[in-house]
Amino acid sequence: GADDVEPRSIGGWIATAWPDRVARQRAGQRGEYLSVGGRAYRIDAVDPLAGSEWLAIADAQGHAAGVRILAAAPIAQAEIEALFADRIVAHSASSYDSTNDRVDHRRERRLGAIALTSGQAGRSENAGDDIAVRMAAVRSKGLGLxxxxxxxxxxxxxxxxxxxxxxxxxxxxxxxxxxxxxxxxxxxxxxxxxxxxxxxxxxxxxxxxxxxxxxxxAPADYATPVGSRHPIDYGADGGPTVSVRVQELFGLARHPTIGDPPVPLVLALTSPAHRPIQTTRDLVSFWSGSWHDVAREMRGRYPKHNWPDDPANARPSLMTKAAQARRDAQ
Structure with a gap:
């Protein structure tokens, strides 16, 4: 009956007459208001009404950004929610947060242009929603995500x-x-x-x-005469490059190639300890040229290994001379 109805405030009566002129103070901006209809209103910051979070505006003057409130009454959020329950819309929005690589779900309740409540929601019940949000993020921001x-x-x-x-x-x-x-x-x-x-x-x-x-x-890797496989780096500056210990290539009298038509594989030659020795596109020239100096240095550094004078006709091996001799004697 009539007794159940909450007594309506002056603000409530104004709000009923002009629902779009219900306005909420902008966060941290005393006297600046945004209305349900989406319009900006202002009231002098020294006006006692400027302390109210919500106002129902009865009279105002001016255009666009400069609409001044001439007459208004405060109204409580609870009364607004009761009066306009049928106009309040709840919806959830999900977005991809690339900094933390996660999907954020927010729920908010809106009355026209104003968000009444807004907050973090839990994980979506539907895992498909998260996938759709991630897919949309990759579509708009690119594969770099x-x-x-x-x-x-x-x-x-x-x-x-x-x-x-x-x-x-x-x-x-x-x-x-x-x-x-x-x-x-x-x-x-x-x-x-x-x-x-x-x-x-x-x-x-x-x-x-x-x-x-x-x-x-573009084969994934290169098999050396020893039988070991090494990945080929197709992103290297000088072209497809493979890093390989020089002893694995003894016995090779031709430079290895890949592709069709064949392209010389860039060989990043290393010592038994994987330290860089030389990079070459022409193994034959290397064997007959600077190998002489390299072998001398290697004999000094790694005396237990074999460093032949004629590598093109030598036997490839990663073993020390002693270990290879033991293997051969078996």
Whole structure:
């Protein structure tokens, strides 16, 4: 009955007459108000009303940014919520926070242009929402948001060298649903996918002919005469480069090549302790040229190893002379 109705304040009566002129003081700006209708109002900061968080404005004067309040009454938020319950809209918004690699969920309740309450919400019940937010972030901000590890990067460099466009930035951006979306179900963030998983997913986007092309033009590694395998760096400045201990190459009378047509592999030659000795695109010239000085220095530094005068016709071995002799005697 009529007795149940809360007595309405003067502000309440004004608000009922002009719902769009209910206004809230802007945070930390005394006398500056934003109305439900989205308009800015101001009142002299020394006016007693300027201390009210909410005002129902009965009369005002001026245009645009300079609308001055001439008559208003304070009103409590509880009364506003009771009067306008049917106009208050609750919605949640999710966004990707790239600094912390996480999805933030916010819930807010709005009355027109004013946010009544706004706060952090818990994790979305629907994991699919988080995936959609991450996907949207990558679409708008680019592949740099993803944590690229060495294996995935190396695969992309190989593809680029082999002239395969499928792993280029543009192509990957166009095929996110294919390779990225399935990966996001099992991880907490974009930098949390895992290098191996990422590399496998990229490889899976290549069809059989593209994989054949990759192997033919940009093999992942180089097998030395000793039988050890070393990764080829396709991102190196001088072209595809492999770091290898010089003793593994004894017996090679021709410079190793990759690709078709063949391109000399840049050899970053190292000592038994993996210290750089020389980088060469012409092993034959190295054997017949500066090897003489290198071998002399190596004999002094690593006397237990074999440093032949004619490496092109010597036997490759990473073992010391004694260990090799024991092996041969078995």
């Amino acid at each position: 993803i944590g690229w590890g060495p294996a995935a990067q190396a695969l992309r460099q190989r593809a680029s060298y082999a002239g395969i466009d499928a792993l280029s930035t543009g192509a990957l951006a166009d095929s996110l649903e294919l390779w990225l979306e399935p990966l996001l179900a099992g991880c907490r963030g974009l930098r949390d996918i895992g290098d191996r998983k990422l590399a496998d997913a990229l490889m899976a986007t290549l069809d059989w002919p593209a994989r054949q092309l990759l192997e033919k033009h």
